Amino acid sequence: MNMSNPAIIDIYDLKKTFKNATEPAVNGISFSINRNEIFGLLGPNGAGKTTTISILCGLFPPGSGKVLIDGKDLHTELHSIKHIIGIVPQDIALYPTLSARENLAFYGSMYGLHGKQLQDNIERWLHKLGLTEAANRKVSTYSGGMKRRVNLIAGVLHSPKILFLDEPTVGVDVQSRNVIIEHLKELNAGGTTIIYTSHHMEEAENFCTRVCIIDHGKILTQGTPAELISQNAGSTNLEHVFLNLTNRKLRD
């Protein structure tokens, strides 16, 4: 780990074209994410956000380009990178017939936790997110908000250095959203770098320290929300900036 380098993720000319696709999903993007940032990767549907995050998590290899995570090459040191990252996918990735405790015990074990450490982490997070009482119930009996919260815990149980959040608050009520955002900020304050995607511009504006707007696999702009708003004449919030840059045409 190189502490003199403020960036925890460096992406150089990243490209990815899926089989049978006519256009690249990611078309030569380069950017860096600094340690302890809450970095928003924003864009309309099909912009290339999920593809970028999937590559960074090691789900599939890039077509070309280079990615360094915490100074390690994604191509050659994927296994050790996987120890320091956590992911909260957009879709609920839990076993519905298992309880929250059973789900978390399994996922925590897959990150290498076991014994007392695993149990303590599970109980601490269940308590934090108000799930202790329901922890032994099957996840299939949970509300959407409760499932989101368990989904979040499964990604942070091992205290990752970098956390990828793919629309973590989609489809949840205001109460659950506030609890989730609050605890994500707490995680960030504890040193976790957060990479976040969302269609919720107001949430992104308040939550992110820096954002990058991409479309058609290319970066349109990046900076702090305040910088982007001031740079785009007539824009009073991030949603205006987003619509000005990506235009108002409907996307698939």
Place this chain on the structure above:
Amino acid sequence: MLHKLLATVKKEILLLLRDKVGLSVLFIMPVALILVMTLIQDSAFKSINEKGIPVVFVDEDQDSLGLQIKQGLLSNDLVYLSDSIDSKPASSQSAKKAVSEGRFLVGIVIPKGATAAIRKNVSVLVNETMNGTPPAAETADSVQITILIDPIAKQSFLNAVTSNLREFISEVKTKIMFQTFSQQVAELIPDKQNAPRNPYQRSQIIHYNEVYASTATGKIVPNAVQHNVPAWTIFAMFFIAIPLSNSILKEKTEGSVFRLHTMPTPYLLLIMGKIVVYVLVCLLQFMLMLAVGKFLLPQLGLPALVLGNSMAGIFVLTTATALAATGFGVTVGTLATTDHQAAIMGSLSILLLSALGGIWVPSYVMPEVMRNISAFSPLNWSLEGFYKLFLRGGTVTDILPDAIKLLVFFFAMMGISYLANRKKRKV
């Protein structure tokens, strides 16, 4: 790594225990299958044995041949003989009609003058022999016994029955010929009156002793239980492919695989966890089926399953079968893209492999082409192995080639799954 494997095993056990339908498929269905199939086959066998094959007998001869065949058939447990139809004496016409309607499986018509014809033929033969005249074939009368057969009866079964009947009728005919011959000789040579009166019995110098060529110590008797329990247990073990492939696909559709691929745990270890659990399930299935064969079937009036001489052989072969079955399930789960697809792909391929493997119909009655194809079914390897243990009294050495083939199949399935999974991730 051990903690991870144990956590995966625990997760699989919990998932399995909470899937009530899957569990019933794994345990209740095979028990039901063994009970139903064994009872059907045993009762079919018993109904023939206890009541006998329904045979209508028409004696137009009313002499020695007709009477002796009738007496012989009446004393045979295999045959349920009737000489009347609807309380009227059977005629060749009414017998033909009754057999064609399925009221009797077989009909036997002894024509009028059959005994007289035999006697006449013997007389002609004796006279020719004594007088030294050449044989005159045209003077010999032929005896034509008609065997009527129900057209819907199974050919292989009928062949066995009619062949037995032909053999018996021929025996009676020979007996009459000998008796007639003996009488004729006694009349022509009076000083030979004290010659043995029953030369037929003395002519029976060949006797048949049918013994099962098993190396077991005489305790294994081939029956519906010895055949059915291993066959349907193997079938059930391979049916594990359906819940196993479903479990793999559920992880894909419910998003768990997405998360698992981002974790520092090799996918192979996750699959290993599944294999460990499902192999254990297969072994439990097998033990349950053995218990059914040994303890439950005798309560239903069926013979108890005899396990043969080699427990080590049973363990090796069962484990190899369990691995082959789980390997197959992993491949189905990897190749299929939806659970619906996996269910169809899994069940159809198992039905096909079991049919080819001799589970439904023994491979030795198959045409040569199918028999050759059958040799490539893992269910056939397993079944052959269990027959060696349960019917031929084989040992672990005897089943080793079958077990090795099953293990090679397991590794081949794992290889295919690995390559298919790798290809799928190369998007």
